[in-house]
Amino acid sequence: MEPSLPEALLTDPGLQARAAEVLAHDGDRAPLALRKAGVEPALAAAALTLADLRRHARPKFGDLADRLYFTRAGLEQATRWPVAVRRASRFAASAGEVTDLCCGLGTEALAFAQAGLEVEAVEMNEATAGFAKANAAALDLPVRVTVADALQTPLAESAFADPARRSGGTRNFNPADYSPSLDPLLTRLRTTRFAAVKLGPGISHDWIPEGAEAEWVSVDRDVVEACLWLGEAAQTPRRASLLKSGTWHELTGTGEERAEVGEVADYLYEPDGAVIRAGLIAELAEDLNAHMGSEDIAYLYGDTLTETAFARAWKVEEVWPLHPKKLKPLLAERGIGRLTIKQRGTGIDPATLRKQLKLKGPEEATLVATRLAGAHVAILCSEA
Incomplete structure (x- = not known):
């Protein structure tokens, strides 16, 4: 059961600030510090929980986190603020109003309202x-919040949904176990003109309906969601949409093309996870004038170094x-004592391999364990 927000905490910004201060200063002794200041135990616990959640929310929301209210489950599912803002701008370019289904803590709704949507x-x-x-x-934003069933409520000209992907404290990876389940939710969303649904990044392509656009989003090389x-x-x-150092980059395609397969070349590219999940390896290979070394392993090889936001080289x-x-x-001959080990397609455990190598020396390198032409190989690399 989700916790409720105590009115005494909601209406006391001074207590919220005090809780944040004692949590930062006193750590585990923060509850005692608040109780000594005359705050009743239940309210002190709620204030410190909020302060702790706001601290953990900063990677997603930046300074905005210090003004918002969170639950642990809600924060875990909440969209990173730059991703929500970008999505809201796409809605605002095509619609004037939106129904935000399964709104949770309402953070996506805030982004929609900030973009000018009703x-x-x-x-x-x-x-x-x-x-x-x-x-x-x-945030003093005009969001109308309704307690209702997402599958029954009337929809505006556009709609967005973020179905719950956790139950009983565990994460659900099967969209049939989302709340509400993905299939009836998609049926509901198809009744409006312009719609989107946020999903876990591990969603199988089998769940993508005909005619839909499937987008994978990564933030600083971390794949955070699908939509x-x-x-x-x-x-x-x-x-594939990538946010890197505050700048968005997009790669699009059919997801059905296949890159050519060839020999190892002068440079090895590791595509961003969003590119891999979206099935856009062939499109990236074309942009880089590169090819794969094995048809089922997402490394690319090229004779020239091409700068790209979509892969490390x-x-x-x-x-x-x-x-x-x-x-x-x-x-050992090369004096390599610090080695980053990456692997795809070999099944080796990098930690076990590292122990077997007994590395010594002042030099640093990257070792990529993979397959080329059906053979397992180790490719010694340096950052390009």
């Missing part, structure tokens, strides 16, 4: 809806058979 946020859990109302008030765009919102079959130094006993003296 927003109705719908949440089935009354306690959670209270947090959404508090967050709208905290299905429906109706008029669908612009391309597949999209390494200079290939050596290619050796993937045999620990042979690798050990080769690395």
